[in-house]
Amino acid sequence: MLSNAVINEIKQIVGVEYVLTTKEELLCYAYDSTPNAFLPDLVVRPCSTAEVQKIIKLANEHLFPVVPRGAGTGLSGGSLPVAGGVVVDLTRMNKILEIDAENLVAVVEPGVITYSIQEEAEKIGLFYPPDPASLKTSTIGGNVAECAGGPRAFKYGVTRDYVLGLEVVTPAGDVISTGGKTVKSVTGYDLIRLYTGSEGTLGIITKIYLRLIPKPESKKTLMAVYNNLKDAAQSVTSIIRQGIIPVTLEMMDDRTIQCVEKHKHLGLPLDAEAILIIEVDGPRVLLDSQTAEIAEQCRSCGARDVKVAESEDDRDRIWAARRAVSAAVVQIKPTKISEDVSVPRMAIPEMVKRLKEIASRYQLELVIFGHAGDGNLHPNILCNKQDKEEMQRVEKAIGELFQAAVDLGGTLSGEHGIGTMKAPYLKLETGEAGYAVMKNIKQALDPNNILNPGKIFWSDSNE
Amino acid sequence: MNKETMQKYLDRCSKCGGCMAVCPLYGETHVEPLVARGKLFLISNYLEGNLDLSCKMKELMSLCLLCKACTVQCPNSIPVDELVLSIRQEIAHEKGISFVKKNVFQHLLQNNGRLTTAAKCAYLYQQSGLQWLVRKSRLLELGGGDLGKKENLLPKMAKVPFRAQVPHLLPAANPRVKVAYYTGCLTNYVFPETGHAVLKVLKNHPLDIVIPDQWCCGIPALASGDEESAVKLAQKNIEAFQKAGVDVIITDCASCGSMLREYAELVGTPQARAFSEKVVDFSELLDDVVDFQPGEKEVNHIVTYHDPCHLRRGQGVKEAPRRLIKAVPGVTFREMKEADRCCGAAGSFNLTYYELASKVGHRKAQNINDTGAQTVVTGCPSCITQIDHMLKRENLPVQVMHLAELLSMTY
Known part of the structure; x- marks a missing residue:
């Protein structure tokens, strides 16, 4: 599809060694963390805004698709080259340009791994809260492009709540700057919000200004076990009524609990309908009274067992259950279709009920876990992508699952994006x-x- | 591994990218074909008939340190290193292996007499002034590439192999355990001082020590896809050690140790299983089997420790060496950052891909130096070669030594 002349021009722009052309190499940029793959015509690895700009100009001249890509760990197909064309791999633009401790701002290139920003900020007592599960691998550019969330979102918000400014190469090949180091800015339309979550369809982000906040002094973790999912949802509301906003409220349903227990033998109750993992953070002096209050609220809402982590080991043991989910559920079947519908928090029990009903109607294996604080659920369908008939049932179930979310006042995607999947x-x-x-x-x-x-x-x- | 088993594992890969956070090669290059999920996707495509075993495929599959970092962290427990080895085997079958490797694996390594002669030739090259002349004249740089630097990485050969320097039977007065010492090729031909240190430490414990006849463990052949040569070497070693009739087989080389433990599966006979079950690392022997008794001499060093991939992940040995180092009188132990990250040696990877291995090694050298240690201790001669080269290349004031050498300094 791309002529040799165009490929040569691209080589001139970024240097021969940063253009990948063999089928073997191209295949490795055909996928992301969804089960799908599409072969690109070329992979280009620019190292500067100027190089990105030249590639976009060339694309307009010769009309080839350009697909920006960070680490390729998206869950909606955002970086898949569905129409072929040129994958622009931004991982070479991976410098943290500045951590401005005075103004509480980090200035970074898009290819920086999100976790490195957190590490650098924490070295000087600052904090970048968004924590998508892939944070040790995914790039900040990808996080901004998909507006990634994470377990801490209920208290601290998602990626868009931390983007103060952007440099973007527009689809026409212009370079624009919007926002910067100021917290307030109402100069015209809010382009930052437009580009954040635009999934690489409106421009290529080449520089990002991120808001940092002081790092919370300490954290404390609890686990509550419920016979009844409704009681778990009620607990969350009761906790918040006490004026406590936990940093995470992770929920696992009965099927998830059974899978984890079968795989890891952590001593989880096989007859429980839900487990909540609750974490609070803040000044150390407040945490003991807050955890006591949370434990009390959970019990009075019907929790049959509440464990408070008294040591780092305890905390590790509690989180081990959540960390084991991914490995445990693929023991059922190899292909995992991970959705991320969000519903208003109090609709969680009804949504879970409907999800289970859909799964049983289509005879599919379904586990549900997610973030109970913000109503963002991860129903995961376990299937086998080689089984065409099963995959058709999956497709139908997904359609109904989205309809159920919308019917309950929710949204198709809490944090993964629309991409191709949705x-x-x-x-x-x-x-x-x-x-x-x-x-x-x-x-x-x-x-x-x-x-x-x-x-x-x-x-x-x-x- | 047969194709069905391979496919079963490959189907498990959800391409979550968790491997990208730990792969030393991806960490330096950020290139997707070098990381596990890329390689697994390529292998899948080959098995499905979408891809040939091209030269590019061969190159990409050889670009793996086999450090097992991805294997250990994979949430879906995919044995990535075994899959890479399997595809290398497939490639070796289909395309053959290089003339030099073939000769080394199928002839030189199978015959200790010839191997010793080869080692002698290398020694003579280094001692005769010829090496000096070659280095001085920069002759190798004429060949282009990194040949000059690589030649520097080649270890200095011993004049007489270690096993020719020592008796093969060292009985103790009241032995508790009978131990066979598998010396490995590097200790035998390059680092006899490590071998002497091992013996010195062992002799201070109630152990009967035997050094049976032995051959290369076979890991270089297996890593290059030549399973047949590896199996032949394994059989020779199993037979020789069976004759020795020992309770325990120790080795001072992490790579050899992990390979010796693999014999059970590689060869599959009851004898092979019996052999593999007896294999422990030098550090485990002192930590678990006998109670390590250090000598009285203080060693006033600040020491840090590098986990060889094949010891930490290959054999699950983590605490034993650290406990032994801390038991040495006078030593101050400091843990380094990323102690279990590969140093870049990976057998002959650092010779084949010198620049890439040096990037991996640079990170290791910096982590070592950041501790402020004077001495870095490890449990694998191959790591020692690479770390020594990197520390010298970057002019860092740290010396590297085998655990046995540190322990032996107390007597």
Whole structure:
């Protein structure tokens, strides 16, 4: 699809060694953390904004798709080259340019691994809260592009709550800066929010200003076991009514608990309907009274057992259950379709009920865990991608699962993004008019449909 | 591993990318084909018929340190290193291995007489002034690439192999355990001082020591995909050690040790299983089997410890060496950052991919130096070669030694 002349021009821009052309290498950029893969025509590894800009200009000249990619750990297909073209791998742009302790801002390139920003900030007592599960691997550029969340989101918010400014190469090949080191900025439209979560369809992010906050002094962890899922949801509400906002409220359903116990033998109760892992953070002097209060609330809401971690070992043991989930559930079947619907918190029990009903109707293995504080659930369907008939049932179940979330006042995606995986269902939530607004923005900014075609707007290429 | 088993493991990969956080090669390059999930995807594509065993495939599959970091952290327990070895074997079958490797694995390593002669030739090259001349004249740099630097990495050969310097039977007065010492090729031909240190430490404990006839453990052949040569070597060693009739087989080399433990599966006979079950690392012998009794001499060093991949992950040995170091009178122990991250040696990886291995080694050298230690101790001669080279290359004031050498300094 790309002519040799174009490939040579790209080689001139970034240097021969940073252009990958063999089928073997291209295959390694065909996938992300979804079960899908599409072969790109070329992989380019630029090291500067100027190089990215030149590639975009060339793309407009020769009309080839450009797919920005960080670490390729997305869960919605955001970095998959569904229409072929050039994958722009941004992992060489991986410098932390500045940690400004005075203004509480980090300035970073998009290829920096999120965890390194946290490490650097914590060295001087600062804190970057968003913590997607992939944080030791995923890049901050990818986190911003997909607006990644994480367990700490209920208290601290998601990636968009920490982006103060961006440098972006637009689909036309211009470089713009929006926002910067100020906390307040209302100069025109809020482009930062537009680009955050734009999934690489509106521009390539080349520099990011992130808000940092002081690091909480300490944390404390509890685990509560419930016979009844409703009681777990009620506990969360009761805790918040006491004026306590836990940093994490991780929930595991009965099937998840059974899988983990079978795989790891941690002594989890096989007859429990739900487990909550609750963590509070803040000044050390407050935490003991807060954990006592939380334990009390959990018990009075019907928890049959509450364990408070008294040591780092205790804390490790509690989190071991949550950490084991991923490995445990794939023991059932190898392919894991991980969804991330969000519903209002009090709708969690009803959503779980409907999810289980859908799974049983389609005879599918389903485990549900997630973030009980913000209603962001991770229903995971375990299947085998080689089994075509089963995959069709999965497809149907997913459609119904999204419908259920929307019916309960929820959303298709809490933190993974739409990408390709949820694109066919977008209108369920946006409606025709909402879809049209988004589509108009895309068409206005990227008339040649250069950037990440086939994402969000499923039928782009056919329309 | 047969193709069905391979496919079963490959199907488990969810491409979560957890391997990217721990892979030393990905850490330095950020290139996806070098990390486990990339390699697994390529192997999948080959098994499904979408990909040939091309030269590129051969190159990419050889770009793995086999350090097991990804294997250990994989949430879905995929034995990545075994899959890479399996595909290397497949490649070796289909495309053959290089003429030099073939000769080394199938002839030189199978015959101790010839191997000793080869080692002697290398010694003569280094001693005769020829090496001096080659280095001085920068002759190797004419060949282009890193040949000059690589030649520097080649260890200095011993004049007489270690096993020719010592008796093969060292009985104790009241022995508790009969131990066979598997010396490994590096100790035998390059680091006889390590061998002497091992014996010195062992002799201070109630142990009968035997040094049976022995051959290369076979790991270089296996790592290059030549399983047949590896099995032949394994059989020779199993037979020789069976004759010695010992309770325990020790080794001072992490790589050899992990390979010797693999014999059970590689060869599959009851004799092989009996052999593998007896293998323990030098440090485990002193920590678990007998109670380590240090001598009275103080060693006033600040010491840090590097975990060889094949000891920490290959054999699950973590605390024994640390406990032994801390038991040495006078020593101050300081843990380094990323102590169990590969040093980049990986057998002959550091010769084949010198620049890449040096990037991995640079990180190790910096982590060592950051502790402020004067001495870095480890349990694998291959790591010692690489770490020594990196410390010298970066002019860092740290010396590297085998655990046995540190312990022997107390007597």
